Amino acid sequence: EVQLVESGGGLVQPGGSLRLSCAASGFTFSSYWMSWVRQAPGKGLEWVANIKQDGSEKYYVDSVKGRFTISRDNAKNSLYLQMNNLRAEDTAVYYCARGRASYWGQGTLVTVSS
């Protein structure tokens, strides 16, 4: 059974940093692109970033370029999102997703507020 479990969310002040993690199991992690998708409270879905199987290609939505970094550790079956210089508009539930969003985790809430 495919499982994606996010962690690392929480309350952070504007300008602060957080690192999200996603632990994957039930499939060959190193064979898939992986993505982060977010959902602001009461809003729709927004793809944030994704990373190729070997980490050689990474793509970001414009609003997070230069502030967020996606990475992965295939030996640990883990996906990460380093978020720096956080803004209020980054407040959202962040989901880890496999490939073209075939499977999703349960999400982790990031709240940016003073």
Place this chain on the structure above:
Amino acid sequence: DIVMTQSPLSLPVTLGQPASISCRSSQSLVHSDGNTYLNWFQQRPGQSPRRLIYKVSNRDSGVPDRFSGSGSGTDFTLKISRVEAEDVGVYYCMQGTHWPLTFGGGTKVEIK
């Protein structure tokens, strides 16, 4: 970026009746590999999104056959043949052909 436009925004449906959601993309979703990466997701209240349909018309494992997807190019449709109470939630289309991946704004299905 590809803009995905869903309609209607809200869809009140009587139990047992059909429902249909439209999704239009600002560009063709036919990939250079010949596939059309148009997915449909269901998000029940308080839950993560769940993929229902991939590549326009393929149902994911465990998805009831009352859900069906169709369309081509830039126009796509999700149909529920007979709405059940468990179908309440928000439905999103998503294109996976062009980077960045983009989602429609969502259609809220509710029971009349």
